[in-house]
Amino acid sequence: MHTVTLIAGDGIGPEVAESTIRVIEAAGVKIDWDRVDAGSDVMTKYGTAVPDFVIDSILRNQIALKGPISTPVGSGFASANVTLRKRLNLYANVRPAVTLPGVESRYDNVDLVVIRENSEDLYSGLEHYVIPGVVESLKIITETACLRIGRFAFQYAKQNGRKKVTSVHKANIMKLADGLFLECIRRAHRDYPEIEYDEMIVDNCCQQLVMKPEKFDVMVMENLYGDIISDLTSGLVGGLGLTASANIGANGIAMFEAVHGSAPDIAGRNLANPIALILSGAMMLIHLNEGEAANRVQNAVKKVLAAGVVRTGDLGGTSSTTQMTDAIISEL
Ligand code: NAI
Numbered sequence: 627m628h629t630v631t632l633i634a635g636d637g638i639g640p641e642v643a644e645s646t647i648r649v650i651e652a653a654g655v656k657i658d659w660d661r662v663d664a665g666s667d668v669m670t671k672y673g674t675a676v677p678d679f680v681i682d683s684i685l686r687n688q689i690a691l692k693g694p695i696s697t698p699v700g701s702g703f704a705s706a707n708v709t710l711r712k713r714l715n716l717y718a719n720v721r722p723a724v725t726l727p728g729v730e731s732r733y734d735n736v737d738l739v740v741i742r743e744n745s746e747d748l749y750s751g752l753e754h755y756v757i758p759g760v761v762e763s764l765k766i767i768t769e770t771a772c773l774r775i776g777r778f779a780f781q782y783a784k785q786n787g788r789k790k791v792t793s794v795h796k797a798n799i800m801k802l803a804d805g806l807f808l809e810c811i812r813r814a815h816r817d818y819p820e821i822e823y824d825e826m827i828v829d830n831c832c833q834q835l836v837m838k839p840e841k842f843d844v845m846v847m848e849n850l851y852g853d854i855i856s857d858l859t860s861g862l863v864g865g866l867g868l869t870a871s872a873n874i875g876a877n878g879i880a881m882f883e884a885v886h887g888s889a890p891d892i893a894g895r896n897l898a899n900p901i902a903l904i905l906s907g908a909m910m911l912i913h914l915n916e917g918e919a920a921n922r923v924q925n926a927v928k929k930v931l932a933a934g935v936v937r938t939g940d941l942g943g944t945s946s947t948t949q950m951t952d953a954i955i956s957e958l
Contacts, residue, residue, distance in 0.1 A: 628914050631683040631690035632659040636666065637888025638898035638947075639693025645900035645951035646691065646907040649926075652955040653919040655911060660687055664706045665695040675706040681713050690881040691910055693903065694888040704751060707883075711744050716873035716881055717771065718778045719744040719852060720909075723859035723869060727932035729941060731864045738842040740859055741782060742852020743775040744873060749849045767803040767848065769810055774876070776814030779846035783821045790822040791815070794831045794847035794855065807848055832858060860885055867899030867940040870906035872913070882910040892939070896946040899938035901927055904954065926957035 634643040650657060662680045669675045675695070684690045697705040710716070719742040725734050752764035779791050793811045797804035808825060815823045826834065828851050834841060835855070839862050847855060860869040866886035873881040884902035892898055904927060911920035930936055936953040937943025945953075 627656045627658055628689070628916075629658045629660055629687050630910070630914075631680075631687045632661045633664050633680065633690060633692040633695070634661070635664075635693025635695045635888060637694060637696055637890050637893040639695065639888055641894075641896065641947050642884065642898050642900040642903040643691070643693040645947055646903045648951055649900075649904050649923060649954055649958070650907050650911070650919075652958045653911070653923050655914075655916050655919045664710070666698075666703070669703055675703045676709045676713065680710075684710075684714055684879060684881065688879050689910065689913065691903075691907060692881055692883040694884065694886060696888045696890065708749055708751070710881065711873055714873075714875055714879050714881065715745065715877065716875040716879065717743065717745045717774055718874040719856075719871060720782065720874065721852075721856040721859070721869065721871040721885055723856070723863045725863050726868060727928050728934045729864035729868065729931055731862060733839055733862055735840045736859070736862050738839065738859060739782070739786075739788070739844050740852055740856040741775065741779045741844060741846045742856060743771060743846075743848050744852075745849070746771050747849035765800070765803055767806050769806060772807045772810030773814055775846060776811040777817070778874070779811070779844055780814055780818035780821055783844045784818060788821070788844045790824065790843040791818075792831075792842060792845045793823075793825045794828050794845055794851050795825065796828050796851075798827060804848070811846060828855070831855065835859065835862065856885060865940050866902065867938060868901050868905070870902055870909055872906070872909050880910070880913050882906040882913075896948055897939055898947050899940050900947050900951055901931075901954075904951075922958060923954075926954045929957045930954050 634640040660683050662683045664676050664680050695706040721740040725736045746766045748765045750766040795804040869885040871885050908920040908923040930953045936945045
């Protein structure tokens with residue numbers, strides 16, 4: 627029996643979280659879910675979107691599964707997602723994008739992983755008005771965080787039988803900040819000579835990804851580039867409804883979540899595709915040394931997608947969240 631913190635989130639979060647719990651149970655893994663809430667609902671009650679009991683639960687259990695949490699745009703409370711990543715020091719965000727059978731997309735040969743630095747960059751939250759009409763927003767890049775993410779990327783490549791790591795940057799313009807990033811990744815590479823390494827400017831990288839995604843293997847980048855590029859790579863393999871992610875910390879803590887947000891346009895209507903969170907759950911099972919169950923979950927998802935009978939709206943079908951979940955469970 628494992629104990630895992632569950633933050634169901636808001637919007638479509640509770641719907642896809644319930645699907646994931648059912649699928650993991652059907653895969654035969656016993657989990658005691660330690661349910662806690664974060665986001666706007668607890669904000670009104672506790673005055674913070676991430677109360678201490680949420681952090682305490684994750685510190686205690688060392689592992690969490692999280693649904694999406696909405697963040698107000700332009701004003702209001704700071705992102706609960708960013709707060710969680712910062713407070714738990716979840717410095718590496720791992721987002722695989724792999725072609726899935728039966729899913730209509732422009733390519734049939736994508737197999738890459740975006741590794742996004744999760745702790746600094748323009749997400750430092752340091753913004754202020756210099757004078758009315760002029761805002762300064764600070765991009766913080768440190769040697770410690772860049773070396774750490776560089777080592778993580780090469781180690782990930784080595785452990786997962788990957789061949790190449792590509793650094794994505796804009797060091798031609800941000801010569802100091804992105805220059806430091808590149809220098810650190812090159813230093814990290816010295817300990818992994820068996821892994822091929824190259825570098826690409828972020829704008830060119832977007833173009834190459836759209837033209838020739840099969841050229842990419844593991845990609846490592848700062849926080850903002852990673853945020854944007856990983857949505858692009860989701861789009862290469864069929865969209866946000868299918869893309870999983872892991873947030874990994876220095877202290878053994880890990881939090882698994884879908885790449886997508888709370889999708890307010892379809893929330894509460896049993897329309898969301900639960901696969902992104904279910905595949906995040908499979909990544910979590912691997913972390914829990916339940917690799918065999920993870921494999922079975924991934925294969926069940928692939929079979930349902932390949933059959934093409936049950937499809938949620940984002941995949942061009944009319945099936946509900948529940949129907950998709952039931953189909954995956956019956957494959958299991
Ligand atoms: P979003 O990912 O929620 O939605 C973008 C589009 O994709 C929408 O049309 C939505 O219906 C669709 N979509 C997303 N997930 C889907 C799924 N599982 N099945 C079917 N369709 C799906 O992005 P958006 O609209 O930019 O953000 C909405 C809210 O979510 C915002 O408050 C944002 O801050 C928050 N958010 C939270 C994240 C997290 O908790 N990690 C990540 C991204 C956004």
